[in-house]
Amino acid sequence: MARTTTPLTDTQIKASKPSDKDYSLFDGGGMYLLVKSNGSKIWRFKYTRPYTKKGALISFGSYPEVSLQQARKQRDEARELIKQGIDPQEHKAEQEQLKQETIGNTFYSMAERWLKFKTEQGLEEQTLKKAWRSLENHVFPYINDIPISQVTAIKAINALQSLNNNNKYETIKRVCRRINEIMYYAVNMGIIDNNPLAKITDVFNSPKVKNQPTISPTELPQFMQALSMASIELQKRCVIEWQLLTLTRPSEAVGARWDEINFNKKIWSIPTERMKMDRPHNIPLSPQAMKILEIMKSINNKSEFIFPTARPPYNKPMSSQTANMAIKRMGYKDKLVAHGLRALASTTLNEQGFNYDVIESALSHVDKNAVRRAYNKAEYEQQKRIMLDWWGDFVEQASKGNVSLSGNRNLKLVNH
Numbered sequence: 110m111a112r113t114t115t116p117l118t119d120t121q122i123k124a125s126k127p128s129d130k131d132y133s134l135f136d137g138g139g140m141y142l143l144v145k146s147n148g149s150k151i152w153r154f155k156y157t158r159p160y161t162k163k164g165a166l167i168s169f170g171s172y173p174e175v176s177l178q179q180a181r182k183q184r185d186e187a188r189e190l191i192k193q194g195i196d197p198q199e200h201k202a203e204q205e206q207l208k209q210e211t212i213g214n215t216f217y218s219m220a221e222r223w224l225k226f227k228t229e230q231g232l233e234e235q236t237l238k239k240a241w242r243s244l245e246n247h248v249f250p251y252i253n254d255i256p257i258s259q260v261t262a263i264k265a266i267n268a269l270q271s272l273n274n275n276n277k278y279e280t281i282k283r284v285c286r287r288i289n290e291i292m293y294y295a296v297n298m299g300i301i302d303n304n305p306l307a308k309i310t311d312v313f314n315s316p317k318v319k320n321q322p323t324i325s326p327t328e329l330p331q332f333m334q335a336l337s338m339a340s341i342e343l344q345k346r347c348v349i350e351w352q353l354l355t356l357t358r359p360s361e362a363v364g365a366r367w368d369e370i371n372f373n374k375k376i377w378s379i380p381t382e383r384m385k386m387d388r389p390h391n392i393p394l395s396p397q398a399m400k401i402l403e404i405m406k407s408i409n410n411k412s413e414f415i416f417p418t419a420r421p422p423y424n425k426p427m428s429s430q431t432a433n434m435a436i437k438r439m440g441y442k443d444k445l446v447a448h449g450l451r452a453l454a455s456t457t458l459n460e461q462g463f464n465y466d467v468i469e470s471a472l473s474h475v476d477k478n479a480v481r482r483a484y485n486k487a488e489y490e491q492q493k494r495i496m497l498d499w500w501g502d503f504v505e506q507a508s509k510g511n512v513s514l515s516g517n518r519n520l521k522l523v524n525h
Contacts, residue, residue: 395501
């Protein structure tokens, strides 16, 4: 007949005193309280391993830190695991390891591993620095030490709320893209099962696009005349014409560097880190744009920047607002801004029948169609050169007060 064990009581446990030798108080179901000679009381569970059928012991902690009720709960859970063929000791070790991994795999540590992975892939250093800086500014202060398995959509959304409040939607999109790259990296590494942040960009409403003040193509001769007579430095006139001829954004135009220009091929290659859309951009340079470079070379041979600040040591580019201030002083306040020069070019080129996709490519607008985007990069370079050469001639004619849209229909067009 099996021996019947009378369950322990709290009174019995409290009354137990240490003796010269360790002894055990049995509660049943394989669990007992080991009363040691030094006075400590330890819960132990004796069982047979499911597969090896060898005896094993596992500790549930010390009394009174672990109460009788808590110890019995652990015993019952262990017995249930054994029924399922799971060794409680191995299960406990696995759970502890998982806990430690969870603590160690914070969002920040995973971001560091992602950055290392991207670096080893050969991504441009400046691009990665820009990405990391955006994470430092907008993400790490909020979800730095949180285990990546506990990073929820609402936590990420709250982190980006200040950007949303300031209508920094383009920044939000870029930061979300980087956050998701890190999360998907963790998924691919088996650290988390899925990415709960995949759709967080959809939470933020894109603000209505406010059209930049611009002028019509027929007003270009008047503008060019005003520019030629304006009381502004030659460098400022050059940067305005440079932006007009290359269809670039103000910050891209003033940030141009000599080492970005291939004089033999007549191409300006703007690197990823200086582009709004985070991708490199090649601009075929018209004869008129090359002339601007000649002028700037003659007055600026001390700086790496084509359009440096007016004062030494010339180690910084002009402000992106330089052109705006000059245009305003020319009498175009509320009529035209530097960014509006792109709209002027776009309107003219579209009216003249140039390929819409080529125009968008020249403006460095992102094509959402991935296949067509790849085609743009591979096939549009020659078409962009023809188009920008035409545009350079058009601007030159405008500077002579001799522009007639109806008289310029006989063009060197490449439509397909």
